[in-house]
Amino acid sequence: MASRTFVIKVPATSANIGPGFDVVGLSLSLHLTLTVVQPAPSNGPYVPPLLRYTGEGAAEVPLDAYKNLTTRVALYLLRCHDIRSFPSGLDIHVNNEIPFGRGLGSSGAAVIAGVLLGNELGGLKLARERLLDFALMVERHPDNVTAALVGGFVGSYLRELDVAATEAASVPLSEVLPEFPPDAGEDWGLNPPVPPLGIGHYVRFGWSESIKAIAIIPRFELSTAKAREVLPLQYSRKDLVFNLQRLAVLTTALGQSPPDPELIYEAMKDRVHQPYRKVLIPGLPEVTSSITPSTHPGLLGICLSGAATHGFEAIAEDARAIFKKTGVEIDWKLLTVVGGSVVE
Numbered sequence: 001m002a003s004r005t006f007v008i009k010v011p012a013t014s015a016n017i018g019p020g021f022d023v024v025g026l027s028l029s030l031h032l033t034l035t036v037v038q039p040a041p042s043n044g045p046y047v048p049p050l051l052r053y054t055g056e057g058a059a060e061v062p063l064d065a066y067k068n069l070t071t072r073v074a075l076y077l078l079r080c081h082d083i084r085s086f087p088s089g090l091d092i093h094v095n096n097e098i099p100f101g102r103g104l105g106s107s108g109a110a111v112i113a114g115v116l117l118g119n120e121l122g123g124l125k126l127a128r129e130r131l132l133d134f135a136l137m138v139e140r141h142p143d144n145v146t147a148a149l150v151g152g153f154v155g156s157y158l159r160e161l162d163v164a165a166t167e168a169a170s171v172p173l174s175e176v177l178p179e180f181p182p183d184a185g186e187d188w189g190l191n192p193p194v195p196p197l198g199i200g201h202y203v204r205f206g207w208s209e210s211i212k213a214i215a216i217i218p219r220f221e222l223s224t225a226k227a228r229e230v231l232p233l234q235y236s237r238k239d240l241v242f243n244l245q246r247l248a249v250l251t252t253a254l255g256q257s258p259p260d261p262e263l264i265y266e267a268m269k270d271r272v273h274q275p276y277r278k279v280l281i282p283g284l285p286e287v288t289s290s291i292t293p294s295t296h297p298g299l300l301g302i303c304l305s306g307a308a309t310h311g312f313e314a315i316a317e318d319a320r321a322i323f324k325k326t327g328v329e330i331d332w333k334l335l336t337v338v339g340g341s342v343v344e
């Protein structure tokens with residue numbers, strides 16, 4: 001096999017879109033891009049992968065391929081297919097536009113980049129559905145990884161697995177992606193848990209081309225793990241029905257042209273995660289309640305992320321002013337909905 005270069009491009013995502021907690025996701029126009037040079041096989045000594053990184057997170061991301069999330073996921077895929085290590089002399093340059101820990105799916109993108117990398121390096125030719133199974137063994141809610149993989153406005157569910165498959169899919173993450181000690185040698189992390197077939201299933205909804213996303217990005221990181229810790233384990237029937245009613249309307253309403261601001265604004269309300277997360281994001285309740293389609297023409301809806309057809313700057317700057325009163329500085333970006341991951 002001759003030396004080859006390939007590029008993996010994975011979009012950012014916004015998950016939930018208000019009421020669709022752990023269900024819906026949207027792929028957005030910021031990308032994690034890997035440029036990979038895989039040299040022709042040679043009989044020389046084994047050369048470990050060289051990982052270089054630019055862009056968001058460059059100062060904090062591990063550059064050891066056995067510690068970096070993307071390459072660890074790739075190695076997980078390879079080892080599930082009896083390939084023990086990365087090919088010799090691999091050169092991976094990562095350029096990342098997705099800020100870490102700001103609800104734009106940086107970890108989901110890193111995981112999808114990892115499954116696509118493993119698939120390419122191993123020549124595995126796995127179908128997209130199977131790649132999703134591997135991603136779901138790592139990132140266990142389907143909303144952001146599915147949108148990052150397939151692109152667009154996507155709804156997904158995790159299939160109810162039989163007992164054995166449930167056990168196989170629930171092994172601790174430390175067994176799926178072991179922390180490789182520096183002197184682990186070749187035997188560490190072999191025989192990893194292979195994902196059951198068909199864990200996640202999805203459908204793509206329509207998305208009206210006139211709708212853009214205003215991503216309001218606080219200048220502090222909030223890990224998904226922390227944002228999940230504050231959520232209750234049980235909900236009242238009233239709150240559950242509140243979200244189901246809105247989600248059912250929202251999935252179609254965002255595909256209609258022209259979009260109906262009154263319908264969408266109400267359909268983006270949520271009682272499952274945002275009310276509990278407001279303690280972690282000061283200013284959120286005021287932003288979601290005081291910026292409305294009547295105060296800000298063009299606005300369609302606002303959630304932890306927001307959507308509009310026009311009037312973007314006024315919406316974002318007013319959100320900035322409200323957050324500032326609570327001591328939170330923000331940046332904002334106008335993003336479009338883009339296609340899913342590509343390997344070229």
Ligand SMILES: Nc1ncnc2c1ncn2[C@@H]1O[C@H](COP(=O)(O)OP(=O)(O)O)[C@@H](O)[C@H]1O
Pocket residue numbers: 032057061062068069070096099100101102103104105106107108110222223224225
């Ligand atoms: N491109 C990347 N390469 C390696 N690790 C990454 C990458 N992107 C994200 N991560 C890891 O994921 C963490 C953020 O994940 P998370 O808390 O789920 O936030 P987000 O909402 O951005 O996905 C980062 O702190 C980092 O450890």
Ligand SMILES: N[C@@H](CCOP(=O)(O)O)C(=O)O
Pocket residue numbers: 013014015016021022023102103104105106107108141143144224227228273
């Ligand atoms: N549904 C999840 C989505 C987390 O997405 P991320 O982009 O923050 O990783 C949740 O709300 O916890």
